[in-house]
Amino acid sequence: KAGVTQTPRYLIKTRGQQVTLSCSPISGHRSVSWYQQTPGQGLQFLFEYFSETQRNKGNFPGRFSGRQFSNSRSEMNVSTLELGDSALYLCASSRDGSYNSPLHFGNGTRLTVT
């Protein structure tokens, strides 16, 4: 069974640009969550999607947005990039987001903003 797949693995962007990250969950998983990981800050929750609907949202500015498609694949978009957006962005999937089944993480997309 294939794991959670995130593309691309690495991205370098300049301030002011926008970026789109992609996440393909494990087959059969309908919940996709996104996290930002920075040194010393741990994993900060961005948002969670289930059946194409955003079900939960963290405390990030509106420049961070996402969506989920009918096949459960999800994309995350960051507009007007800032230097502080440099981080590892992790996607995680689970069957239904209820935590009755484990959360599985992808390898992440490392975004560098210059």
Add this chain to the structure above:
Amino acid sequence: GENVEQHPSTLSVQEGDSAVIKCTYSDSASNYFPWYKQELGKRPQLIIDIRSNVGEKKDQRIAVTLNKTAKHFSLHITETQPEDSAVYFCAAIYGNNRLAFGKGNQVVVIP
């Protein structure tokens, strides 16, 4: 708010010794507490979890204990091995079904 704190931030242990990491949480309604291990350059992976109706859970060399009254839970690793060197994240689920993570503990096992 959603607050999960981990102590200590870095822990060095001799191979074969035990390691203990403690986490505290703020929401008394939290009922699910997973632990994730992240090796350098790899994805976080669930290693053990515990629900609020249980006080302790073991899986080979790893155990987790939960004290709901004090609102803290701990990860215990016995007979540590070099491959246990990693960053360990604790998490707690909050009432809005969001999983809040601690900032992580770097565990270094010295051969």
